[in-house]
Amino acid sequence: MIGSGREEKKDNDLFFTCSLIDYIARKTQNTRSDVVNKLGKERLEKIYDLADIYHCDNIDRVSDDFIEEADITPGTFDNVGECKYSIPSHWDIGKVYKRLIKQAAQSEKIGIIDALIKVYNSFISDKIDDYNSSVYYENPSYIFECYIENKML
Numbered sequence: 001m002i003g004s005g006r007e008e009k010k011d012n013d014l015f016f017t018c019s020l021i022d023y024i025a026r027k028t029q030n031t032r033s034d035v036v037n038k039l040g041k042e043r044l045e046k047i048y049d050l051a052d053i054y055h056c057d058n059i060d061r062v063s064d065d066f067i068e069e070a071d072i073t074p075g076t077f078d079n080v081g082e083c084k085y086s087i088p089s090h091w092d093i094g095k096v097y098k099r100l101i102k103q104a105a106q107s108e109k110i111g112i113i114d115a116l117i118k119v120y121n122s123f124i125s126d127k128i129d130d131y132n133s134s135v136y137y138e139n140p141s142y143i144f145e146c147y148i149e150n151k152m153l
Contacts, residue, residue: 010048010112011102012051012052014051015094016047016055017044017047017051017116018094018098018101018116019090019094020047020054020062020066021035021097021120022090022097023059023063023090024039024063024066025077026080026090028067028074028075029074029075029076029077029078030072031075031126032120032125032129033120033125034075034077035072036117037117038072039066039070039072041114041117043066043070045113048113079129079131082131083131085131085132087131088136092136093128093136096128096136096140096143097116097120099140099143099144100119100124100128100140100144100147101115101116103144104118104119104144107148119147122150123150124146124147127152
């Protein structure tokens with residue numbers, strides 16, 4: 001089913017879901033895997049299923065609601081503050097994760113949310129979230145191959 005844009009509607013929903021995860025992680029200073037694990041599969045499915053509604057609302061309010069609901073407490077991971085270079089936006093990082101998760105789901109023949117949980121809990125998530133490295137702006141195919149091989153190539 002094609003949406004009104006160039007991508008399938010669910011691709012845009014995955015993009016929003018990943019961007020929201022990054023937004024929450026920055027706001028609470030937690031790793032992306034910690035945020036994903038605190039949100040849990042059920043909430044992640046809800047965010048993904050209702051992304052077209054959530055994206056119409058203020059992202060601060062939406063993130064606050066999920067931070068409170070999932071009891072996400074402040075952490076000490078500050079990849080934005082530690083960045084020495086231009087900081088990618090939560091939308092930029094959402095796009096990187098969206099592409100990787102789609103490829104992982106397709107390759108591993110698993111659902112999108114299962115792939116999301118798996119990707120965010122893999123070694124590549126730490127590499128993408130190191131904004132002092134070049135991984136987050138590498139070619140999506142390269143990032144996927146590193147994910148598959150479970151190491152940087």
